Amino acid sequence: MRLSTIKLSGFKSFVDPTTLHLPTNMTGIVGPNGCGKSNIIDAVRWVMGESSASRLRGDSLTDVIFSGSSARKPVSQATVELIFDNSDHTISGEFASFNEISVKRLVSRDGNSAYYLNGTKCRRRDITDLFLGTGLGPRSYSIIEQGMISQIIEARPEDLRVYLEEAAGISKYKERRKETETRIRHTRENLDRLSDLREEITKQLAHLQRQARQAEQYQALQEERRIKDAEWKALEYRGLDGRLQGLREKLNQEETRLQQLIAEQRDAEARIETGRVRREEAAEAVAKAQADVYQVGGALARIEQQIQHQRELSHRLHKARDEAQSQLQELTQHITGDSAKLSVLREAVAAAEPQLEQLREDHEFRQESLREAEARLADWQQRWETHNRDTGEASRAGEVERTRVDYLDRQALEADRRREALVNERAGLDLDALAEAFEQIELRHETQKTSLDGLTEQVEARKHALAGLQEQQRASQGELAEVRKQAQAARGRLSSLETLQQAALGQEQGAAVAWLKSRGLDSAARVGERISVESGWENAVEGALGQLIEGVLVEAPEQLVDALGELGDGRIALVSSATDNASFAPTSLAAKVQGPIAIRQLLARLHTAEDLDAARTLQRNLPEGDSVITRNGERLGEGWVRVSRSGAAKQGALLREREIQELRTQIETLQEREAELEHQLSSFREQLLAAEQQREDAQRQLYMAHRSVSELAGQLQSQQGKVDAARTRIERIETELAQLLETLDTSREQAREARAKLEDAVTLMGDLQGTREALESERRQLTDARDQARDAARGVRDAMHALALTLESQRTQIASLSQTLERMDSQRGQLDTRLEDLVAQLSEGDSPVETLEHEHQAALSERVRTERALGEARTLLDSIDSELRSFEQTRQQRDEQALAQRERISQRKLDQQALVLNAEQLEAAVVKAGFVLEEVVNGLPESANVAEWEAAVGQIDGRMRRLEPVNLAAIQEYGEAAQRSEYLDAQNLDLNTALETLEEAIRKIDRETRGRFKDTFDRVNSGVQALYPRLFGGGHAYLELTGEDLLDTGVTIMARPPGKRVSSISLLSGGEKAMTAVALVFAIFQLNPAPFCLLDEVDAPLDEANVGRLANMVREMSEKVQFLFVSHNKATMEAARQLSGVTMREPGVSRLVSVDLEEAARLAGAA
16 A cells, blocks of 8 residues: 545645645655645655644644744635545455545634545544554554654663564554553443342242232232122112102102193293284384384474574675685786786797807817817827837847747757656666566465465364354353243242132131140141142032131141130131051042141042032942042932032132242253353353454464465566566657757757847847837827817806706796696686586575574474384383283293292202112223122022122221231232343353453454564564664664563663764764664564655754765665655755745745646656
8 A cells, every 4th residue: 555645625724725746655745944844744644644733833723724924814714635546455344446546635614624435424433444553544654744853762661662563563553452452441340230129029039928828818809809799789779679669750850840831921922922012012102103203304494494504604605705706806916017027028039049159169179179179099000000019029039039049958858868867767667677676576476366366265264163152152142041030930820829819728827827836836737738649630629628628737636626625716727647548439539639648638538520410420439428429529418409609719719829830940950051051151152252263363373375366366466566667668758769869950040040030030120119109209299289178168068058957947937837827717717617507506695594493393293203103102112012921021030930840840850860870880881890780680689789798898898997008019020030030141141252252352462462573573673683783874773672571661762873882872962862763663664664754854854974864774775665755865865756846936825836846857868
């Protein structure tokens, strides 16, 4: 891998986009102090992830952005991009397939920084990880500055170790170790939290197990209460029927009374309807009389209004006549004044019009003179422009020919130098030696590739073996988790069954338990726990034994008879625990039971049958006192039958006991399997560790082989490039030499022609100078004449414009006065007509007012008549309203009585509905409890009463309260807690396994780190010892470790220049320290060469001899390593194959100029 291109934009002094191409392995950067050379080194360091502003020679990271200059404004962001040639696939991982890799960094003024890999945004860590193990990095040994030389040589042993670690490629191991330590710390923290959780869940399990047993007893009491409560509600339902029947009879009586009231109400409503019809007729008569009164009143008002109007009209006519006479007199005065003004204006206009015409003629004459003067000046301007054009062409022709002569002379000189350089270069190329070296490298490369294929197959085989072991381990872990899950579920089931069994066998009855405890028999076995029954006959045995199934087994029951007096309340059965192998009849129930002899003897006279039919047949032949029982517990004796199918808890005690024994056996089996699987997992972990070690060893060998193949491939490619480049170069040299000879002849001929043309151009420029002076004198005369004509024309034009404005104003006033006089004449005629009309209206007098007075008296008489008729109609209407009120009162009384009756009926219905609702609620409660109401009612005895059943429910409630508080969710919580405990146990196992794996990984990393570091230290030490005498011309140097532990020991360097015996490196001179540091760095490069090396003025403290030795060393190492160096020393510059100059022609802005020295030498030689 090599650095092919550096792109900068806005970075420090490189404000413009700048691209530095690096085609060779020896590129020098030169330029004066302060021009920005070291900014290129800073750019590379910055884009590779440098986060310290001080190492970039700034106070903050935004200081790398161009901050402006005297001629430029600051920019908003800075970008640097490095393009790497990865055709040899030095970079591994996901970017191994890319032949070119781009690394870019961008920072803006607001402090935002972004990284890009091949154009994709990424993290800073991704950039760091990309170069781990390659020797590249912002602070690696691949970037060496003048100050860094002293830092290396004077570094503490711990800091100097870092360079060896990077050379050994163990920086990525350290990163992995750091991550693994973090994961171990997190795993241990998780284990601590998990231990706390497991301890807490264990406490919860014990507590929840007790609560679950109590909850199961509580649920049994709940079931019993459910049955009693349903029967209680059925009794209440039965008592509601009588109350409902009496309520229905009362409801019928109330509804009859309601119908009677409704009939009386409807009769009153009919009378009211008739009265309303009569009232409407009377109301219409009142309305008609009222309308007549209103009509007469309206006519009377109109007549009075007309009289008032006639009087007001006469007053207005007298006033209008006086105003019209006044307006006519004022208008006549205005007409007389405006006529006089109009005559004066017409005389002034007639006098001004001849003067205006004279001024217009004078203005036209002045304008013609001005146009003639401007035409003469325009003709001169054309002749002047033609002269300037001829002069410019002559001057440019002379300058072109002069420049062409200089260029052709330089071209000829450069061609001579280039030809000489090409001849010398052609003599120094040796194709045979290059081809022989290529064949040797190719043979070594093929041999190493063959070895690599074998190692690859070995690594794949190790991986497959490791994957197989991991798969077996995962399968065992899954099976172990399943076994633990089954065992936990079985333990939960066993605990529940044991709790139920204790309740079923009477081990929780208070008085009996206390009596047994006082006799030391509280832990004695019960009958149900010690008898074994043939499968299918459990129900029959339980039905036959009844309460004896919870009997306590003792050695001598008869000895405890006297002590039974202390029992008090409660019940207890004592059974002898003696057993023997006595035989019983095959058909007897005792033959199907194994256990205490007393129980078997009790069952000896009870015979078995498969079903009822077989039982009836068998019963006929049995001796007196014997009976028959079926599998389902149906029992037949002489003259009696007993069937017991109760779902009580005792009924399944034997089946439950069998399941308990089976669960105990199952748990033991699962525990044995769990132990086997744990042992198997331990074995798998040991095998995995061994397989992982083998895979790591094979992987390490493969890595070294890959590295060797890659190095040989790089050497092969480099050598092939040298052979091809030499062959191509020879061909180009021959072609270029021929072209140079032709170019020399052509350049000399063209130079002779250019000198002749230059002489002609100089002669023409002398002739044109005399013509220029005559034209300038003529221009002054023409300009003066034009200015005089322009001033005369401007004076006449101003006078003409002033007179024209005055004349136009007078004409406007004449037109305005004429229009005003016409309008006033029209107004005077209108006023004359108006006066005549007013005089005629006033002559008519007061005749309309007398006629209106007679009409007013007739209207007053008509109003008196209509008011009398209105009073009679209103009297009739009041009489009818009185009758209607009487009928309405009767209707309202019946309505109120009916409403009260309805309320009584509604109340009866509500009472009925309440009883029905109560009955429905009782029925719903019974159904909700899981019963059918009719069946429960029919099953109750006639003598049953509510109080008795209520008392029974109260007793059950008392027993339940004594158990309270009860956690009914404890059964489910116990199961969930048991599952969580199992899950946490599995998690604990997984975390411990992971912790062992991580700790083993740490040990592997430490072993690998120690081995790599020791190997690197020895090889770098050998390199220092070999390089130091070459750089100093004698003396010796070596490295030594400061501690015993290779994981953290420091490294120091000891150096003794020729003829000196120094006890400390700090006693060396500045140059000696620099050369010692260079020896160390170059020794590291020989071991693990980074793709490129940046040297920033490292030769500054060296004398000429040491600079020469350093330059030779760099030139030799450039065969494998790409060098980019900044220098002011001529000897160092001579070692470069390409020089890139940094200039600052514009203050504060750096620019780049690149020169291929080999190409330059060839051009110089050709010249």
